Amino acid sequence: MKHYKLLGLLTALNITFQLVSDVTAGKIIELFIFPVSVTVLYFPFVYIISDVMTEVYGYARARLVTWLTLISSVIAGLIYLAVAYLPSPEFFGASEAYATVFGIVPRVLVGGWIAVFAGDILNNYVLAKMKVWTKGRHLWTRTIGSTIFGQGANTVLFYVIALSGILPTNVLVASILSAWLLKIAVEAIFTPVTYYVVRKVKQIESEDHYDTDTDFNPLSFKVKD
Numbered sequence: 001m002k003h004y005k006l007l008g009l010l011t012a013l014n015i016t017f018q019l020v021s022d023v024t025a026g027k028i029i030e031l032f033i034f035p036v037s038v039t040v041l042y043f044p045f046v047y048i049i050s051d052v053m054t055e056v057y058g059y060a061r062a063r064l065v066t067w068l069t070l071i072s073s074v075i076a077g078l079i080y081l082a083v084a085y086l087p088s089p090e091f092f093g094a095s096e097a098y099a100t101v102f103g104i105v106p107r108v109l110v111g112g113w114i115a116v117f118a119g120d121i122l123n124n125y126v127l128a129k130m131k132v133w134t135k136g137r138h139l140w141t142r143t144i145g146s147t148i149f150g151q152g153a154n155t156v157l158f159y160v161i162a163l164s165g166i167l168p169t170n171v172l173v174a175s176i177l178s179a180w181l182l183k184i185a186v187e188a189i190f191t192p193v194t195y196y197v198v199r200k201v202k203q204i205e206s207e208d209h210y211d212t213d214t215d216f217n218p219l220s221f222k223v224k225d
Contacts, residue, residue, distance in 0.1 A: 004205050010053055011065050015072045017046045018116060022073055023080060023101070025108045025162065035171060036179045037158075044186035046116070047150060048194055050123055051143045051187075056201050058209030059128040059216060060223045066120040067221065070113060077109040111161030115154045121218040123150025128211040136210070139198065140191050147187040155180040 020042070027038040054062040084102035088095040123146045130142035159167075159176045167175060187194075202208050215222060 002207075004057065004207070006201055006204060007053070007057060007061065010049055011068060014046060014049045014053075014065055015069050017042065017049070018069045018073050018112075019076050021046075022077060022109055022112055025112060025158070031182070032178055035167060036175050036182075037163075040179045040182050044147075044151070044183045044190075046120075047123055047147050047183070047187060048143075048190055050120055050150075051127055051146065051194060052198055052201060054124045054127045054146075055131065055139070055142075055198050056205060056207055056209065059124050059211045059214050060220075061209075062124045062128075063121065063218065064221060064223055066117060066124070069120075070117050073109070073113060073116070077106075077113075080109070081106065108162045111158045111163075114161060115158035117218075118157055119150045119152075119154025122153050123147065125216055125218075126150065128214065128216075132210055132212055136208070139195060143191060143194055144184065144188055147184055151183040151187075152180055155183065 021039045025037045025039045028035045029038050030036075031040065050062055050066075053065060080102050084099050126149050127142045127146035130145055134141065155176055159172060159179070163175070164172060214224075
């Protein structure tokens with residue numbers, strides 16, 4: 001398998017943003033009068049990283065990173081649950097705080113696992129296909145286009161699974177729309193940065209993969225050189 005200089009770093013960043021999102025997604029903030037998860041402020045960077053990986057290394061390697069991220073999130077989630085429910089001695093006064101923060105994690109985690117896998121796979125698939133269709137031109141169309149689909153799936157799945165019943169239906173719908181549009185806006189605003197990063201990574205890695213004969217099965221772990 002070909003050795004890449006930056007793929008490990010991008011993988012680590014992707015996993016880091018996911019693990020941070022897992023434990024903070026239950027924090028609700030008010031944005032444009034709508035209650036949304038605080039993760040809307042930084043989770044879009046997962047999709048920017050995913051865009052870079054798919055654009056440079058191809059769908060198969062980005063899919064593998066998605067699986068590694070999901071596995072890491074599951075392992076971390078089980079540890080979070082253990083931390084929340086393991087008994088503590090009487091002198092330790094922060095047990096309730098841990099239980100409060102991590103007590104909602106199971107539902108949020110399941111929603112996050114389903115949402116991130118479906119959203120990432122869809123995002124990477126759309127970008128990879130659009131790269132072939134556009135013959136590598138007009139990067140902005142596929143980074144934004146893939147985000148529209150990927151973040152749409154991610155946002156709907158996460159909010160419905162994690163927050164339905166907590167938020168009133170009308171507020172839930174409004175929150176989904178506002179969070180989705182904000183994530184797309186972040187992708188659009190950072191397009192010049194994405195262009196720069198993609199160009200530099202391609203130069204450093206001497207790679208610019210086109211998924212012309214890729215197996216797009218989301219359950220596969222295979223990566224061809």
